[in-house]
Amino acid sequence: MFDFIRTHQRLMQLILLILVVPSFVFLGISGYSFVTADPALVEIGKASVNRDEFVQAQRSQLQQMQESSQGRFDPALLDNPQARQALLDQLIDRKLQIDVATRNHFSVSDGALRRAIAAMPQLQVDGQFSPDRYHEVLTSYGLTPRDFEAGQRSELALDRVLGPVRDTAALPAPVLDGLKRALTEERTIRLRVFKAGDHAKDVQVSDKDIQAWYDGHQDALRLPDQVSADYLVLDEAAALASVPTIEEARLKDYYEQNKSRYVVPARVNVSHILVKLPAGASEEVAKTALAKAAGIATRARAEPSGFADLARKESQDAGTAREGGRLGWIQRGTLPLAMEQAVFALKQGEVSDPVKGPDGYHVFMADQVQPEQGESFEQARAKVEDEVRRQLAADRFADMATKLTSLVYDNPSSLDPAAKDLGLQVRKADGIARDRLLSADEAGAGAASASGDSAILGDVRVRQALFSSQVLTDKQNSGVIEISPDTMVVVRVHDVTPSHVPALDQVKNHIRAQLTDERARAAAVAEGEKVLASLGAQPSTEGFGEPATVSRLDPAGLSKDVLDAAFSIHTDKALPAFGGVALARAYAIVQVDAVRPGTTDAPALAGLGQQMARVWGSVERQAVLAELRQQLGVKVTDEGRKLIEQGDSGSN
Template identity: 45%
Template sequence: MFEFIRRHQRLMLLVLLVLILPSFVLIGVSGYTNFATGDKEIVQIGDSGITVQEFDQARRAQLEEAQRNSPDGFDIERYDTPAIRQQLLDNMIDQRVLINVATQERFSASDAVLRESIAATPAFQENGVFSPKLYEERLRGAGIEARTYEQSERAQLALARVLEPVVGTAHILPSVVGQLERALTEARQIRVKQFSQADYLEQVDVTDAELQEWYDKNKQSLEIPEQVTAEFLLLDEAAATASVGTPDEAQLQHYYEQNKSRFVLPARAHISHILVALTAGASDSEREQAHAKAKQIATAAQADNANFAELAKTQSEDAGSASQGGDLGWIVYGSWPAALQNAVFSLPTGAVSDVIEGPSGFHIFKVLETEPERGQSFEQAKTQIEQELRTQMAAESFAEIATVLTDLVYENEDSLQPAAQTLGLPLHVAAGITRQGLLDASQVQGDNAAASSPYWVTLNDSRVRQSLFAPISLKDRKNSGVLELSPDTIIALRVADVIPAYVPEFAQVKDSLVERLRHEKALALAVAEGEAELKRLQADNTLERVGFTPAEQVSRSDFGVFTEADLNTIMAVDTQTLPTYVGIQGADQYRLVEVLEDIPGTVSPQGEQFIAARMSPLLGNSEAQAVLQVLRQEQGVKILPAAAEEINPTSQD
């Protein structure tokens, strides 16, 4: 059941999308009472209308939003279809109808309701609580004044009063919920016998006459779309690195010293100490007394360094380490004041130092363990340093190269050769690029198939294809400009040749058609044998049944190996007499399904609650759509003939 609901979320989204009011037309009720004159209307709504200019502005805003939200590249053909244009126009009509109704009925939102709505917006909350600071920051970041936003929000709340009562009061009947749950949980116990296309391939042959006949009947399906051959310059990390020279010895040595901590671990020592503390501003006599005490302790520790820990416990005035026998742990060379550090690292392991004055008093140190400096020497790290330094140099010059490349491409609009020669970039050629993607290498003449290029991913980027098929590139053969595909990848393009769409000659496709027809004929044999056995079993279900899989259970919430359409076929079988049989043809096999048992659906409180929670919004939105249609009639909505040209223009903008 849950899987079924998940699979059908698209239905809910489609219903909701019709009710979504595009943000780029939410400028408050008052903004819709004044319209520019002289612009051609495409829809009349009472005494007002929607003009070509308004529709065009909304469409461009929608495309810009889609482009901002397309990290993998923006393809205008995907986002500017007649269906999407129609949906946008419908949204604008519904929005205008709602505005008219809200205005006529004097719907409004109080200050209290406005505050509650803004406070409940997740974008303005921190830890679930409204944050005035975050509210101001978000609006400021979007370039919107608080007053403007609040006016728009108040208008939206007023518009919501038109349909929210319909959506919010929708209730699906318990009897309907029960029927839905029974349908979702109803199951069939089945067995399957598969007739696979692959098992019949050796039984089929294809004659030249069959190939010619198939070609004559279906050659339009083989049409190769319009394609271009493109010249391009690619500036990426590899190209930028190749453009820089090899660093000299001095540069390498300097880099090593600047980054030595990455290549070398400094020496370190595990030490203990005894501290005779000295307060700030101590007198000379106090200093002498402290020094004398420290000297006495040092003499004792040096005489019996094995007893250092006990001396630290009784004599050290460092409360933090005294209880640990003076243990300070490991210290790294370079992390201490020079006087203390030099004294400690000059001692051999196990030795006790003389009295050393430090910021907090007089110290006596004992070195418990030492580890020398370790890591890569300059010579050992030299190869790595050269690679890193070249990468760094390339990154620094990338922007400069990109600027020069852009200038040269625009200054020499008819050729990429000057830019290639000036920057030392190779001029690549790639063929077989279409509006929809890259042709297979077998469909491209020559050795420059884009699909076989090491840069095929870049060439298949929708932004690259869109640029190549722009009028300035396709018709005028001018440089397409410079595209920044990522922070470290820039490409300059030019159409070198255009090949119109064509149907390949029979000889060109004959070899590929052989396999295609063999598979078609093998599938036909599989289907024929499967259908023959289906008829035998339907005529007499007492016949021996062999080759079937073990019994399994399928339902509308668990399709098993079947598609949704296949499952619907299985569920539609008459189960009054069992077993019963049904055949299902797939792309490369025929399945003979034996239905053994009809398992009725069940009803549970949890299931009813789940379905009611999911279906009530769908019902509410459907009812809201019905209300919108009535409101459209009441408001006198009339879609004018000019709208057809905007939805499906004869020529693109």
């Protein structure tokens, strides 16, 4: 299951696109209109799904995807028969549920409705339902509580049709146990790989072969409609380039104001011994404490290396005594003035006289002394200038962005005025299609995909703008497109190249390489299959790699194809057993040396039962819907089939 999801990403993307917005609105409003004169796409008993309903649902779906992706969603992902079929199926399923709910008079109590609304995360603050948040969300969507609650009541009533099927689904224990055993079973395998590249040198491809392939693959070679674009990019680099020379005085002022970033102040790594002096102590007690501290200082100077041991014995600061009196690094401004002056007057290894502090007399020792260090203005000048220039560029960027918007609007048929005024360069790129950037082989040396701006030009919003009627047909500038907070682009179409099949000379090398790869792979497969057949008669480990233990949960880096081959080999007879699999550019023989059961209570399987119960529930739900389709006689009309295959424009 996990491998299926991992290796069918395009299919899973489509499924997610359809499932993520099942009701086509933020909170599931069910206000559909079912009476219309539009031609029916699907007939469902006495009801139907018409074109208006489909178009409305499609627009809402696209709007939600655009909002959730902040405009980066590519509408082309929904412009295909599979997506249209999936959306139509959703509308059919909904009509089926409405029919069942209506015929059976399903309803929802006020209490159930309140509990359902209170459980919505969108309406909660700190995990609790918030009336203020409730009204704020409804207001933002232009809804009244009455309309919203009526819609939710309908949604909950519909959920009674299939909800019990979903909620009561349970995976049979034998099935779950078998699945766990299959996922954790371990096999010790070896691989022998026959690479296509080893056969490439022996492959011969003639001009006749190339011509035949070219003639037989016209559809595969056909390039989509594409445009060559002129464009302006406003980014940090452009803003930096617009900053004029910075005066020396300004750089020096910036250095002084931010000196701490370039200069590390002096500091001392210090230890101390404290002789406490109680608050309000008499003069006699103070003299005694000072004498004791002086004696400690004398002893410390006599043997500086024993300062830590002396601190452990004599210091009355319990917090630092056990650490040998260590205070750590001290900078100016940390200690009272008298203590600071004493500490910073010490050289490394020196011991101070007793210094009176708020809590008694301190004897300090400088373990390490680090004088002020860093860069002078001259040494830091390059960094200072770069920082000042970037700050100025940030301000310039905002001004330039405003000007760019105005200049593009005021001069809709040319990028030159904006380029001249802002000091930007009009750049050019070829091979931009609606759904992708063509490769350099397809579009030539000026391909957008090969330029440094490929990420910008490949952005879905840029491609949408280039193929909008304003830009493509009317030959106008696009608006300013914000790719990121510090990158903006304006595009216009320079030239349009209709869909076509490239000339043979343009794709000849590509065809030669493809035929070479195909034939080399075929040779590798033939060699591998021949060796595999011989192993059945006389097993041998010659040419195989080191053994590795794998399971479906832990493939140890194996590709899905190889892993599937390893676990499809029958091991009920004597081992080793062998199997083979053709790969993209190779053929692999898998040798199974050992099979043993895994640990079915592994932590990775902890949630498997719940996951599979949800899958099981989804399957049962689909089975119920399929039965309802048969009972009500769901029929897709010619108009519906045409829409699925051609889209909305195909039926106009």
